[in-house]
Amino acid sequence: GKDGYRHYMEKELHEHPLVIGQTLQRMVDPATRKVVLPELPFNLADAPRAVMTACGSAFYAGMVGRYWLEEIARLPVDIDVASELRYRNPPLDRHSLGLLISQSGETADTLAALRALRQSDVHILSVLNVEHSSMARESDAVLGTVAGPEISVASTKAFTAQLTVLACLSIAIARARGHLDPLREEELVSALLDMPTRAADALAQNEAVRAMARVVAEARDVLYLGRGSLFPVAMEGALKLKEISYIHAEAYAAGEMKHGPISLIDSSVPIVASAPYTPLFDKTLSNLQEAKARGGRLLVFTDTKGAERVSAIAEQVVVLPHVHDFVTPILQVIPVQMLAYEVAVLKGTDVDQPRNLAKSVTVE
Ligand code: F6R
Numbered sequence: 363g364k365d366g367y368r369h370y371m372e373k374e375l376h377e378h379p380l381v382i383g384q385t386l387q388r389m390v391d392p393a394t395r396k397v398v399l400p401e402l403p404f405n406l407a408d409a410p411r412a413v414m415t416a417c418g419s420a421f422y423a424g425m426v427g428r429y430w431l432e433e434i435a436r437l438p439v440d441i442d443v444a445s446e447l448r449y450r451n452p453p454l455d456r457h458s459l460g461l462l463i464s465q466s467g468e469t470a471d472t473l474a475a476l477r478a479l480r481q482s483d484v485h486i487l488s489v490l491n492v493e494h495s496s497m498a499r500e501s502d503a504v505l506g507t508v509a510g511p512e513i514s515v516a517s518t519k520a521f522t523a524q525l526t527v528l529a530c531l532s533i534a535i536a537r538a539r540g541h542l543d544p545l546r547e548e549e550l551v552s553a554l555l556d557m558p559t560r561a562a563d564a565l566a567q568n569e570a571v572r573a574m575a576r577v578v579a580e581a582r583d584v585l586y587l588g589r590g591s592l593f594p595v596a597m598e599g600a601l602k603l604k605e606i607s608y609i610h611a612e613a614y615a616a617g618e619m620k621h622g623p624i625s626l627i628d629s630s631v632p633i634v635a636s637a638p639y640t641p642l643f644d645k646t647l648s649n650l651q652e653a654k655a656r657g658g659r660l661l662v663f664t665d666t667k668g669a670e671r672v673s674a675i676a677e678q679v680v681v682l683p684h685v686h687d688f689v690t691p692i693l694q695v696i697p698v699q700m701l702a703y704e705v706a707v708l709k710g711t712d713v714d715q716p717r718n719l720a721k722s723v724t725v726e
Pocket residue numbers: 417418419420421463464465466467468469472515516517518601602605721722723
């Protein structure tokens with residue numbers, strides 16, 4: 363049942379700390395505090411590059427994973443939505459890593475992309491929540507997200523579990539490729555192990571998120587902005603808002619706004635920005651100042667350090683704990699999903715069963 367929550371989505375949002383913790387338990391040895399992957403039937407260090415694919419929220423998780431794989435493991439990554447990848451016929455180097463991400467393991471487009479990748483000499487590693495699924499059967503290896511059953515059509519907890527697996531995988535590949543010294547691994551793993559507690563802190567911001575939701579619920583269009591690994595977080599926010607509140611939303615890389623969408627900005631289009639204090643913060647802040655100067659209403663997800671700088675120009679802020687740059691997307695996506703939930707509740711939509719959508723899309 364819903365355990366006293368209004369909807370399955372609300373219950374599942376509150377499971378973020380638990381599923382991050384359970385997923386870490388599978389992937390981190392508590393004694394050595396090192397990432398330990400299950401035995402794989404191929405050598406990760408041999409992959410010259412990775413090709414990632416998924417649909418919807420799982421695709422955005424993959425986009426965050428790309429930043430980590432490139433930055434930490436120095437592995438070149440190509441990523442595309444499954445419905446495009448399967449028809450692109452990209453040239454693939456031997457022993458490339460085919461990385462698929464899916465909650466259900468049954469999404470027809472992702473399964474078709476898996477089969478297309480099979481035509482090349484690619485090792486297929488799938489990040490799946492349902493471990494007895496079609497994709498599991500057709501993969502060379504599976505890394506499980508330990509999110510438990512997800513009932514709400516809109517995905518929530520599976521996303522942070524996917525990010526947790528991709529973060530651990532990036533660490534393991536970085537080590538295998540000789541790009542990670544033990545001290546740096548210790549630093550990254552510590553940041554991950556801190557996440558269940560920090561995720562609970564994020565959930566405790568629900569009053570501030572609700573206040574933001576009252577502004578968003580009145581809007582017809584909403585712009586989501588983020589940079590770097592927070593850009594996919596913005597995309598996830600826009601998708602979730604569209605999906606369950608039926609409000610039009612678009613996500614842009616913060617720096618891309620001036621190349622077009624800035625012409626949309628006026629006081630009727632709220633701007634939801636994910637802007638924690640990372641090395642890219644100042645760049646994002648100047649994009650937000652540009653939006654503000656054009657009458658934009660800024661609703662900002664940030665952290666304790668970012669709040670000092672952004673509060674002066676923002677109409678509302680949601681302040682999360684300051685964490686290591688590496689894990690910021692895992693933390694920041696939580697209130698972004700909560701915002702979509704609270705807006706949908708205000709709108710009175712069928713939150714768990716949004717119109718026209720099914721939990722797993724088994725047609726191409
Ligand atoms: C978004 C959502 C969908 C799924 C997508 C992929 O909230 O639920 O976008 O993420 O259909 O589904 P899986 O992960 O089952 O392959």
